Amino acid sequence: xxxxxxxxxxxxxxxxxxxxxxxxxxxxxxxxxxxxxxxxxxxxxxxxxxxxxxxxxxxxxxxxxxxxxxxxxxxxxxxxxxxxxxxxxxxxxxxxxxxxxxxxxxxxxxxxxxxxxxxxxxxxxxxxxxxxxxxxxxxxxxxxxxxxxxxxxxxxxxxxxxxxxxxxxxxxxxxxxxxxxxxxxxxxxxxxxxxxxxxxxxxxxxxxxxxxxxxxxxxxxxxxxxxxxxxxxxxxxxxxxxxxxxxxxxxxxxxxxxxxxxxxxxxxxxxxxxxxxxxxxxxxxxxxxxxxxxxxxxxxxxxxxxxxxxxxxxxxxxxxxxxxxxxxxxxxxxxxxxxxxxxxxxxxxxxxxxxxxxxxxxxxxxxxxxxxxxxxxxxxxxxxxxxxxxxxxxxxxxxxxxxxxxxxxxxxxxxxxxxxxxxxxxxxxxxxxxxxxxxxxxxxxxxxxxxxxxxxxxxxxxxxxxxxxxxxxxxxxxxxxxxxxxxxxxxxxxxxxxxxxxxxxxxxxxxxxxxxxxxxxxxxxxxxxxxxxxxxxxxxxxxxxxxxxxxxxxxxxxxxxxxxxxxxxxxxxxxxxxxxxxxx
Numbered sequence: 261x262x263x264x265x266x267x268x269x270x271x272x273x274x275x276x277x278x279x280x281x282x283x284x285x286x287x288x289x290x291x292x293x294x295x296x297x298x299x300x301x302x303x304x305x306x307x308x309x310x311x312x313x314x315x316x317x318x319x320x321x322x323x324x325x326x327x328x329x330x331x332x333x334x335x336x337x338x339x340x341x342x343x344x345x346x347x348x349x350x351x352x353x354x355x356x357x358x359x360x361x362x363x364x365x366x367x368x369x370x371x372x373x374x375x376x377x378x379x380x381x382x383x384x385x386x387x388x389x390x391x392x393x394x395x396x397x398x399x400x401x402x403x404x405x406x407x408x409x410x411x412x413x414x415x416x417x418x419x420x421x422x423x424x425x426x427x428x429x430x431x432x433x434x435x436x437x438x439x440x441x442x443x444x445x446x447x448x449x450x451x452x453x454x455x456x457x458x459x460x461x462x463x464x465x466x467x468x469x470x471x472x473x474x475x476x477x478x479x480x481x482x483x484x485x486x487x488x489x490x491x492x493x494x495x496x497x498x499x500x501x502x503x504x505x506x507x508x509x510x511x512x513x514x515x516x517x518x519x520x521x522x523x524x525x526x527x528x529x530x531x532x533x534x535x536x537x538x539x540x541x542x543x544x545x546x547x548x549x550x551x552x553x554x555x556x557x558x559x560x561x562x563x564x565x566x567x568x569x570x571x572x573x574x575x576x577x578x579x580x581x582x583x584x585x586x587x588x589x590x591x592x593x594x595x596x597x598x599x600x601x602x603x604x605x606x607x608x609x610x611x612x613x614x615x616x617x618x619x620x621x622x623x624x625x626x627x628x629x630x631x632x633x634x635x636x637x638x639x640x641x642x643x644x645x646x647x648x649x650x651x652x653x654x655x656x657x658x659x660x661x662x663x664x665x666x667x668x669x670x671x672x673x674x675x676x677x678x679x680x681x682x683x684x685x686x687x688x689x690x691x692x693x694x695x696x697x698x699x700x701x702x703x704x705x706x707x708x709x710x711x712x713x714x715x716x717x718x719x720x721x722x723x724x725x726x727x728x729x730x731x732x733x734x735x736x737x738x739x740x741x742x743x744x745x746x747x748x749x750x751x752x753x754x755x756x757x758x759x760x761x762x763x764x765x766x767x768x769x770x771x772x773x774x775x776x777x778x779x780x781x782x783x784x785x786x787x788x789x790x791x792x793x794x795x796x797x798x799x800x801x802x803x804x805x806x807x808x809x810x811x812x813x814x815x816x817x818x819x820x821x822x823x824x825x826x827x828x829x830x831x832x833x834x835x836x837x838x839x840x841x842x843x844x
Contacts, residue, residue: 264364271363271388275356275397279349284720285727286348287551290400291771292318294351297337298778314488326498332442333402346778351400358404359397363388365411366615372418373583374626383622389708392559392607393614395552403608406446409439411615413453418583429470430477433457437481445597449612452593454478460582535604536595547607550726554711554719559607561707563700564621571624590616628697649677675706721834725758734807734830734839735776741805742785748801750785751792753808753815758838797823806842
């Protein structure tokens with residue numbers, strides 16, 4: 261337990277630093293979820309007035325389609341908001357907690373799966389140092405929420421296979437049943453893992469009794485869903501329409517299934533499936549959305565690209581026990597739910613890749629450590645390490661003189677060179693395969709450290725436009741100016757995205773605005789806020805404030821006509837101003 265506690269503290273310290281400003285701005289869904297969670301914490305009702313709902317209805321202003329969000333993130337966030345004030349850091353703390361729980365559970369799984377303390381620590385460290393896991397653990401979003409339930413189920417199943425205690429089987433499948441409500445992808449993946457459990461039990465004695473126990477554990481939490489569906493008969497069609505699973509307006513569910521399983525669609529899905537195993541996605545550039553990748557590193561660090569296939573070979577050739585095979589099948593099936601969304605190369609829809617890849621990579625480390633491949637590596641390591649160190653020191657000196665700094669890649673090369681020389685000193689006790697294992701494991705924190713530094717510096721600037729620009733600064737400026745001038749009303753014009761395209765941020769504006777009003781305890785302004793109509797500018801009370809885009813043609817014409825005046829430009833962290841505050 262001491263080791264697990266140390267892992268939890270170290271992971272929390274790594275993951276929770278500077279939550280207030282990294283990610284630099286709130287994403288739209290963070291604002292939507294936070295406002296609803298605050299309502300639950302304050303009144304036990306959602307923003308629509310429903311008392312402790314099972315699913316949360318999301319229907320933004322101006323939208324005809326409607327979605328139902330799974331409840332886990334709302335209730336966990338509400339618990340935090342019961343004791344902490346609403347802020348960017350507060351609403352992101354639950355995701356950090358989920359990330360920490362993932363890493364600790366990985367440690368306990370490692371102890372069961374590998375029967376070695378060092379391998380368990382390696383597995384937990386590999387997950388903690390996975391860039392995608394780190395990034396997703398810092399958004400107030402529910403993409404990672406299925407993982408604690410999946411890892412908890414797997415830990416219970418592994419322990420059950422050793423002890424044969426039915427309570428562990430029941431607990432494991434009950435976690436899957438509860439995890440069904442953690443994220444939309446869990447609706448597909450949790451039944452799949454329950455199927456894995458049933459197949460595993462089929463090959464054990466007393467399978468009928470054990471299958472009944474497993475089914476009871478999985479089915480009990482789902483009784484809530486059955487009752488809810490009776491009172492919300494359109495929920496399936498609403499969800500299918502939201503994710504464009506089929507044409508819900510012209511097809512019924514059976515016709516939609518037939519269209520989904522058509523040959524052209526299966527061809528499309530197969531291409532999407534393989535995109536999740538694209539080496540570029542996994543090890544070099546990561547998620548195609550800047551929100552979820554720095555684009556300078558993959559979903560995993562590069563050494564995993566070498567450890568993963570070694571681990572797969574080890575599992576398929578030598579470790580054919582149930583736990584190891586479930587890990588392999590878990591990797592193969594990880595993208596299945598993501599295919600329904602029609603997006604390829606997006607890790608937020610296939611987070612199940614993360615733990616199963618890490619476990620297979622740990623199998624790879626185990627294989628290298630036990631294989632003892634190759635002779636004594638001193639003859640290679642000494643000259644290679646010395647040459648690498650000479651190059652690194654020379655280049656570091658040149659960049660320090662000419663540029664005034666030393667690059668992270670240079671530091672990484674220095675660390676690698678020193679590691680090679682240290683390994684050479686220990687060469688009499690190490691085989692080449694063990695040296696390779698040590699080198700690959702040492703490379704991971706070095707590459708993660710470079711990513712970590714970039715995440716809190718340049719990446720904040722690169723991602724700012726993807727997160728909508730400095731809307732926080734604009735809204736907080738409106739609150740500040742109203743407090744100073746006591747303006748009669750506040751208006752929002754139709755805003756463009758930071759890429760210059762008309763987008764749907766105005767549908768999200770109510771959530772953003774409510775978030776910052778709650779944060780600054782100015783909910784009273786909500787009644788004095790509304791959309792701006794340029795055709796009726798003279799109906800706007802004098803002194804009112806209007807948020808608009810810089811350079812928007814209609815607003816500029818009103819400024820030139822003397823109907824409005826520009827009173828503030830909202831600075832951006834990178835590039836020209838995008839938002840302006842005007843006054844009647």
